Amino acid sequence: MASITFASAKQLRAIAEAIGEFVDEINFDAHATALTAQAMDASHICMVSLSLATSLFSSIQGATQVISDFSGFGGPAPTTLGIHVPSLIRVLKCAGPDDSALLTSSGDTLKLAFMTDGDERSADVELKLMLIETEKWSCEERSTEATFRMSSSLFARAMKDMSTLGQRVKFELSSDELALTCDGTIGRARMRFKSQSQSQMTCIEEAQASFSLKALVSITKACCLAEDVTLRLVQGMPLRVEFDLDSISKLQYHLAPVNDDDDVVHEEEEL
Structure with a gap:
């Protein structure tokens, strides 16, 4: 049996909703010092990678045990929790805005207990776990990548504005700026974001x-x-969009490029 306590059930729900934009099923691996997850969307266009360090947990116990009722898990492996993401999101909506969340795995069931400080309110919900067969993909560091860090709100606004014009956007990372260009049926838009400091941008190769x-x-x-969000790009490789949840924990998206010469519905290349 493994148990993990999240200080904020609200944050856990936000993480689940962010993952659920691309995948319905995912394996969470509970290690002694971290919770990790990785999954690819059905079209193999975007891979989601999550690593949560213990700094986000109130506690993590028994994480070196395996789920004994699932065949195929043995030895000193982490606890693997196969989650149906939409169901997890619905369950997490039962939590209050200030609740913590205690997650306990037992057999093929994940028990979630939501609590507020002072024990004024508590709620218990059970969620059926799944046996999910999935591949593992490597996320190697890329020494020649160009990186640009910007505020998350600015990034969200830029993507929303561009999406009103077309179906694709071109990212251009040079030595001093990030340029975004969108050519749509109703017109063309171009945005430029200048680097304000060396820590905000690195460009070993445009x-x-x-x-x-x-x-x-x-x-x-x-x-x-x-x-903030960090954009990492290497020519001919997927775009890595990285959110730092704290100094160690990260949520990353690896998005495959599309071909400018084709329609978006046909152009998306598999990772």
């Missing part, structure tokens, strides 16, 4: 690529989780 605005707007669902 890069440009186009991406689906529908997917990028879905990614902005995570903007409520962090003040």
Whole structure:
């Protein structure tokens, strides 16, 4: 049996909603010091990667145990929790705005207990776990990537504005700015974001690529989780959109580029 206490059930719900923009099913792996998850959307356009350090938890106990009722899990492996994300979101809506959330796995069931300070209110809900077969993908560091950090609210506004004009947006990262260009049926828009400091931008090698605005707007669902977002781009590689939940914990999206010469519905390349 493994148990994890989140100090904020509201934050956990926001994480689940951000993941649920792309996937319905995901495996959460509870290690002794972290909770991790990774999943690809059905079209293989976007991979979601999550790593939550213990700094986001009130406590984490028994995380080196496995779910004994699930076959295929054995040895000193982390506890794997197969979650139906829409169901988790519905369950988390039962929590109050200031509740903590205690998650306990037992067999094929995940028990969620929501509590407020002073024990004025508590609620218990059970969620059926799933046995999800999935691949593991590596997320290697890319030494030549260009990076740009901006406020999450500014990123969300830019993606929303661009999506009113077209279906795709071109990212261009140069030595001193990020440029976004959208050519749509009703017109053309171009936005430029200048680097204000060396820590805000690094450009070892300039890069440009186009991406689906529908997917990028879905990614902005995570903007409520962090003040800033970091964009990481290597020519010909997926765009990495990274939200730092604290100094260690991260939520990342790896979005495949699209081909400017084709329609968006046909152009999205698999990761």
